[in-house]
Amino acid sequence: MLGGTSEARALVEALASRADLAPSVSLAGRTRNPLPYPAPTRIGGFGGAQGLADHLRAEGIDLMVDATHPFAAIMSMNAVEAARLADVPLLALARPAWTPKPGDDWQEEPSLPAALAGLGAAPRRVFAALGRNEVRALEAAPQHHYLIRSVDPVEPPLAVPDAGYILDRGPFILEAEINLFKSHGIEVVLAKNSGGTASAAKLAAARALGLKVVLVARPPRPDVEPAASLSEALAWIDARLIDARLHARSASARRGV
Ligand SMILES: NC(=O)c1ccc[n+]([C@@H]2O[C@H](COP(=O)([O-])OP(=O)(O)OC[C@H]3O[C@@H](n4cnc5c(N)ncnc54)[C@H](OP(=O)(O)O)[C@@H]3O)[C@@H](O)[C@H]2O)c1
Numbered sequence: 001m002l003g004g005t006s007e008a009r010a011l012v013e014a015l016a017s018r019a020d021l022a023p024s025v026s027l028a029g030r031t032r033n034p035l036p037y038p039a040p041t042r043i044g045g046f047g048g049a050q051g052l053a054d055h056l057r058a059e060g061i062d063l064m065v066d067a068t069h070p071f072a073a074i075m076s077m078n079a080v081e082a083a084r085l086a087d088v089p090l091l092a093l094a095r096p097a098w099t100p101k102p103g104d105d106w107q108e109e110p111s112l113p114a115a116l117a118g119l120g121a122a123p124r125r126v127f128a129a130l131g132r133n134e135v136r137a138l139e140a141a142p143q144h145h146y147l148i149r150s151v152d153p154v155e156p157p158l159a160v161p162d163a164g165y166i167l168d169r170g171p172f173i174l175e176a177e178i179n180l181f182k183s184h185g186i187e188v189v190l191a192k193n194s195g196g197t198a199s200a201a202k203l204a205a206a207r208a209l210g211l212k213v214v215l216v217a218r219p220p221r222p223d224v225e226p227a228a229s230l231s232e233a234l235a236w237i238d239a240r241l242i243d244a245r246l247h248a249r250s251a252s253a254r255r256g257v
Contacts, residue, residue: 001023001026001064002066002068002079003027003037004027004031004068004072005068005095006171007067007095008037008065008067008068008093009035009037011093011234013037015039015237016038020241024041024061025041026041026043026046028044028072029043032152046078049077049079049081052078053081053082053085056082061086062088062089062244064082064091065090065091065092065093066079066090066091066093069194070192070194070221073219073220073221079092080224090224091227091233091237092221092222092226093227093230093233094221094226094227094228095196096228097218098194098195098200103207103210106212106213107213108193108215108216109216110217112130112216114216115190115214115215117141122143123143124144124145124187125144125184125185125187126145126146126186126190127146127186127188127190127202128146128147128190128191129189129190129199130148130150130190130191131151134192135148135158136154136158138163139158142160145164146158146160146163147163148163149168150166150167151168151169152167153165164184170199172198174205177204177205180205188211188212189202189206189213189214191216192215192216193215193217
């Protein structure tokens with residue numbers, strides 16, 4: 001399991017107690033104290049697709065699930081190539097993107113710089129939920145007041161005159177998001193279109209308060225068999241296990257075992 005998302009953890013939790021499977025997880029190591037998974041977990045890059053393919057072979061991995069974040073595009077491309085090199089079936093657990101509902105004031109931009117431009121030239125009070133990797137891009141639009149939420153501290157702080165920081169990790173709830181935005185006088189929510197439920201409350205809070213939302217659109221993902229839910233992923237895994245057992249049984253029969 002290529003992890004790093006709440007969906008990855010939920011899938012490993014669903015698999016961990018099964019006697020017919022031995023799930024293991026890989027994390028990039030971006031978060032200092034990741035929540036533990038109930039399965040052996042390795043941390044750090046593989047050194048590209050070839051490194052991941054070597055890992056698949058060395059560990060005798062039979063199935064791979066790419067349950068990384070929709071914005072982890074490099075890892076997902078590497079997973080496709082590694083699956084091909086090591087001949088391991090690959091599933092992408094791809095949560096659907098968020099779509100606007102009645103009452104939403106959304107603007108979706110193809111990149112973070114374009115989303116920043118979408119905030120406009122006049123200073124606004126912006127809630128930014130971007131993660132540490134991308135947040136430094138905000139320095140290109142220093143006229144805004146930023147309230148930045150991340151799992152780990154943004155170090156060093158951004159080189160902008162007016163920024164506040166909150167350390168927190170999802171799942172987030174609607175009432176708390178509404179109170180947060182009200183107490184900080186937030187006018188605009190800036191985020192990636194990550195999809196999923198863990199961090200969707202900020203969008204519902206923006207809707208409730210009539211705030212503008214500027215979203216960064218998802219990067220293109222490789223063409224991999226997708227599962228949009230936990231149950232679809234479990235069904236895919238079970239189908240592959242049945243295939244593998246039938247294959248082993250017919251091989252034994254051919255050998256007369
Ligand atoms: N991007 C986001 O917005 C976001 C948000 C929440 C969680 N995450 C999680 O954070 C991790 C990194 O995301 P990213 O956007 O930085 O990825 P990325 O840009 O697609 O990947 C960059 C490199 O990081 C390593 N890597 C990424 N995910 C890995 C994993 N699960 N296990 C081992 N190595 C991994 C790989 O290094 P090598 O080439 O050396 O193998 C990969 O080439 C992922 O696990 C993702 O699920 C990302």
